[in-house]
Amino acid sequence: MLVAAAVCPCPPLLVPEVATGAAPELDAARAACTDALGLLAAARPDRLYVVGPAGEGAHGVFPAGSTGTFAGFGVDLSVRLGDDGGRPADDDGGRPADDDGGRPAADRPLPVSLAVGAWLLGRAGWADAPIEGLAVDGTATPDVCAGIGRGLADSAERIALLVLGDGSACRTVKAPGYLDERAAGFDAEAARALGTADAAALLALEPELAYELKAAGRAPWQVLAGAAQGVDLDGRLLFEDAPYGVGYFVAAWS
Numbered sequence: 001m002l003v004a005a006a007v008c009p010c011p012p013l014l015v016p017e018v019a020t021g022a023a024p025e026l027d028a029a030r031a032a033c034t035d036a037l038g039l040l041a042a043a044r045p046d047r048l049y050v051v052g053p054a055g056e057g058a059h060g061v062f063p064a065g066s067t068g069t070f071a072g073f074g075v076d077l078s079v080r081l082g083d084d085g086g087r088p089a090d091d092d093g094g095r096p097a098d099d100d101g102g103r104p105a106a107d108r109p110l111p112v113s114l115a116v117g118a119w120l121l122g123r124a125g126w127a128d129a130p131i132e133g134l135a136v137d138g139t140a141t142p143d144v145c146a147g148i149g150r151g152l153a154d155s156a157e158r159i160a161l162l163v164l165g166d167g168s169a170c171r172t173v174k175a176p177g178y179l180d181e182r183a184a185g186f187d188a189e190a191a192r193a194l195g196t197a198d199a200a201a202l203l204a205l206e207p208e209l210a211y212e213l214k215a216a217g218r219a220p221w222q223v224l225a226g227a228a229q230g231v232d233l234d235g236r237l238l239f240e241d242a243p244y245g246v247g248y249f250v251a252a253w254s
Helices: 016-042 112-124 142-153 183-196 199-203 207-212 218-228
Strands: 002-008 047-053 060-063 067-069 078-080 131-136 159-164 235-241 248-253
Touching (some): 002 112, 002 218, 016 235, 047 218, 067 112, 112 131, 142 159, 183 199, 183 218, 183 248
Parallel strands (some): 047 131
Antiparallel strands (some): 067 078
16 A cells, blocks of 8 residues: 655756756755655655656666766766665675576666666655655556556555656757647646645546656556555645646655
8 A cells, every 4th residue: 555655856957966066056856755655664664666758768667776977967966765774885795697586686777767767765764664766668658557556556564765856858949848838737736646646636647748848757656646546645745846847846745
């Protein structure tokens, strides 16, 4: 059963080493993410699933210990999803392809969204529950996403989700997707739904419109909506802005 969720954006610029001189511009977003993760820890989950868009990376499950890198953004920085024994991200500990009772080895690099999630969790010192990552195919339909969410919710007595994803990337002429007049309305509805834990409204977000607006958070948000079906959670919107013409939201459900 889902007991808590944190929704965070996942631009690489959230990592100060990537943002360099522009890092202070997202200080408020980082602080809100830390607050949301604190609420996750307070819920005392049995398991935490980190859910984000697959992007150009492989979709599917990424076990604890999977590593990611921000080298593609010119930064020599690696992260590991979960503590996995406390080894640094560049040390595989000499483990074989399968060393924990049948779980596949963490031999695929994390997609960027999950790498940002791993960085957020490392920054917060997460040690409150076992972690598993899930990268969602951006073409997945709302029904498929909801089904994935229900499966996660049924996997343990108390589960929490860290849901990563951005809103539209078309809020201004300098945005990655240029200006689209529909973007503000899309983001406003997404922010309202995330801030009120309105699962039905999240499931009603149109995949085609989200694709046209480059809103990568649509599929992960709908996984959250599926996990929350039948559960009475309250939502709080902790942050909302579009500093680079991209909608960024931080919300907490508990």
